[in-house]
Amino acid sequence: MDMLPLEIIELILSNPFLSIKDVVNFSSTSHYFREIISSSNTLWRQKFRDKWPDLIDLFDNNFNHYYEEIIYIHNIFRETQNKLELMPSRFCKKYEISECELEEWTEILNNKHENYYYLVLYLMDIVNTNATIQSVDVVPLNTPGNKTQQYYASKVLRHIRQVHLSKEWALFVNIPQKEQLLENGARFVAQWCQPHLDISQKKISAKLDKIANAVKRKLRYVFPNHPIFAVPVEELNKWKRFNLERSHWVQVECRQIMQVLKEVLFEDMRFTGNNVAYYMPQNSFINEVLDFKQGLPITLAIIYEAVARRLGLLCLPINFPAHFMLRFTEDGREWYHIDVFNGGNVVKRGGCPHVRSRNMATSKKDYPVATAVQVVERMANNLEVSARQHTQVNGRVTRLRSSLELLKLVCPQDISALVSLARLYMLHSMDTRSLEHFLLNQEFQVPEQAERVVHMLRDYEAHPSRSRTEQNSTVEAARRTPDLKFAVGMVMTHLALDYKCVIYDWDPECLASEDWQEQMHVDLLKFGNKQPFYNVLVEDGSHRYVAQENLQPTHDTGFLYLNDDVGRHFSHFCQNHYVPNANKEKEYPQDKAVRLTYHTEFLKYGVLS
Template sequence: MAGDVLISYLPNEIIEQILETPFLTFKDICNFGTTCSKFRNLVCSSNKLWKSKFQQQWPNLQDVYDSDRSFLWRDEFMHRFRCGWNIRHFITEMSSKFCRKDEVSNCDLVFFDSMMQNHEYAYYFIVNELMSIANDDDPAGNLTEKFYTEKVIRYVRQVHLNKKWQHFLSLPSEELVLEKGAVLVAQWSQPLTEVKYKKIAKQLDDIASAVKTELRKKHSNHPLFRVPPEKLSEWRNKNINDNQWKPSESHQILDALRNVLFTQMGFHGNNEMYYNVESSFLNKVIELRCGIPITLSIVYESIARRLGVKCEPVNFPAHFLLRWQEKYKSEEERSTYYYIDVYNCGHFLTKRDCPHYSPNSQCPMREIKLQPETFVKVVERLANNLEVAGRQRAQGREARLRSTLELMHLVNPADMNCVFHLARFYMLHHMNLGDLVAALKKTQDYLGPREREQAAHIIKMMRVYESHHYSKESESLPDIEPRLRAPGVEYAIGMIMRHLRYDYTCVIYGWDPFCNASQEWIYQMGVDNLPCKDRQPFYNVLVEDGSTRYVAQENLEVAVNPIKINHVDVGRFFKRFCGTHYVPNTEKEEEYPQDADVRVRFLMLPREL
């Protein structure tokens, strides 16, 4: 665990005192070591030695620190050590607190809010420790701890990104470059991935450099090559209010950009899996060179801006395009402009490209007055696309839907349709509504009459839920009631099974001696067509495709070749995969105390290959 470098210096009795003290300060640790000469020597070590030990223990934190500043590395080491211990102490207790909840409410994790205020780099310490738990490849690692660690990572990152979003809103429009908004969406939606803006900006810089190389082949005297680095840096970091070149010179840059981006590098639209969530993540679009109109447009606009060409995002009906004008500040009433269809290899579109255009009839596009979208609106559309894409896949659907709805609410708190769906999600999963009610009441003053009426209705709905449901369920839950073995129940939790009819592999995480579903479900699933009908044991199983099902005993058999089950909820019920079965965690073992003997009995049986 975190602090092994430190702990290796301590005698056993000192280690035991530290591990029994969940909240440690540097002074506390020093007091523990007063009888230990090795520990006193460590405390008195040089700043250089402490820095070395810090970097050895947590190498991923080196980039966080400002290299131009000096630090007391002993204190930094102790802060990071204490942070790691406190996190692990909290994680180990989460299963006993939340094992019967589908989702953990944000109010249950406010412990980390205070932690993030304890140190200048506390957020990075916390993420570093959580990621070390989540990415631990040790076969003996605790799957339950990883399961709850992922929930905490999502929360901590979102608290941090919420503050970053509020900071964005305070900036002047020229500093709100689209790529930063797209990176925030990617970071919010991929909490277990280190999505760094510096890396993405560098990748866009490299593409822009490739475009300059291509441009030089045909137009070596282009004025772009005489632009000083300071000006290029300004274009990189801020929106430009006009093209920096004559129309013909801008055309030359855009021709080179199209050739590099689509012909040489192979960026293209994702026609086969349009609603693949990765197509909405800027880091994945750059990596895979495949995206949807809005993300490809952001890549294109970011590169063009670096080269002094202004492109505006346009939310076209059922599509997303860029608009480029020859002159944005022209005093002429009609400056020539083009739409750029980045999804289709960056083709330029004008009214003459419309299939309905003819010399004797005007194109319908002529009547559509499209204004460029704002930074906020582009991020909002990205979030909306994620919401649609997230509903297409079963694996992790609930967590993904919650995350997307919360992102949509962050970006547009006045969207009552989003608030309504988020409130329904919270109520369906028995979550605390306090923060949502407070946010909605705060927003009411800025809404129109119709939206205020909707907000009042939603608040009333949530208040009714709180008074009749959440308040009772939020009280201390009773102890887990053991499920004792019943006659006829052949299998046990943790056993890996194969479905005889549909040939999928799954793991059992619960059972009923008889079917415990509604009559409507029994009818819809054709249970009455089974030989034993509903008068047989039924099993709750996690399936390898990410779904969760309720299966009759006669449709299951023990898997001859057991495999790991790729399901997001495996860690909720099991702590380890042992090659032949899953070992239940403490809470699941308490719920089914007699199932262990059944698992052992089946494991001892010879397997037919």
């Protein structure tokens, strides 16, 4: 074997069926192989490409240190796992983790540009795994499918996404306006709010290209002599990369393209405004709208503009007070609006069906063309409204926090959004130092307003309850009483309200305030407040405090898997109950026997009594 030429050895080891571990194991068989293999950049470049094909574009063709980079990546992965394993004991009592408490991850990002992509790769693999665990016992945090690891990985992933995107935004606002594409702004918003997905400009652009190509195919059939078919590829690529200064066709040629564009988008592909679930956040995400063909006026307009630009048509975004449309000018003179939310209908100059005053609508001066930055600001405002108005409880706090932090980034002068963000931080006992630092270093039009918010934050931080040691203190194990029938991890049905829930905490008797007990009519219960009460996670995403007499065990979990906080308390689901994670098990050590009794009974008889 050692007589083989180096090229042959490289060729054999480059086989994609051989993993990095296989190559390392082979290199350990002799000093000779170790030396030639470790120095073969060609081999390790191939292994890097096989293992992480999406990362190979981070390096140019002159990069000669793939072996060292692979070692570095594995060290980053190991460090990431070690830090994740420390998070449950630090944050198990916190509903939201503040930016300041995740600074160590920011430091890793700042050490090396590529670290962002390495962390995202590792964390997304954890968050998006569908692995199942079949065990009634507590499992290690690094077990694939461990919900607690997924919970904290998602918190870190969200943080590093937003740190990276904040840098992207700073670059975006400073590039020339001809390079500030609406589609890139929409992609930025979608990625900010969906950290668990990889929403790249390349992927969004490819989907828009596909629509544009569909329009050209139909255009060739309907108007085969249209001059667009003689445009060089270089010119078409330029239209895709830069905002147009004008439409590239005469009036009749523009109308031919717009006719076919309307047919393809709204008839063939069936893009439409989502009137049924208008406030769903997905309506604001360009990736979701491209996939499911429903959205808000602003998202649909961005898609229309991007496709039209690829076809040489200039469509300008217009921010109406209660609507969003595109303006199209013919031959530099007459213009009209395109109502993308309503099937691409044309609204003549001076008319907009969604403004209250027709006189307002007739003023071209009142509604100037919106910049890409202003469009992103409006999208951020829409997401805040969505987070406040959407009736689904699950993830509402995270969505609201995300939209307010997005507003803080893209519209830093919006003092009302900053006040809302400060109140949200205080409500969830979060560290507010980063927000205070922002307020002190931002120039506001009315400085007194910012000063009042700073004073509010300082009063909050100075409160005696904030001086205690954070969540690192030892948790005292709870002791069961004879009246307790149920245990942490058991899945229950509420007898009166018929929702599914899982127990994550309990009290031997009701410890809620007298006002709460009066409001909830606890005195009308058969056993009143002198019975165990359970803290439960509900399938709609809420947390509730329920009397024992209102609960009954069930094996039907409903939509509990959608509750974002399941991972805070449980590592996995096993047949008919949730298994507590290590911290929760230490807090309720006596519950395991009760939980397993019900588990065994279910396996034996198929029912729970």
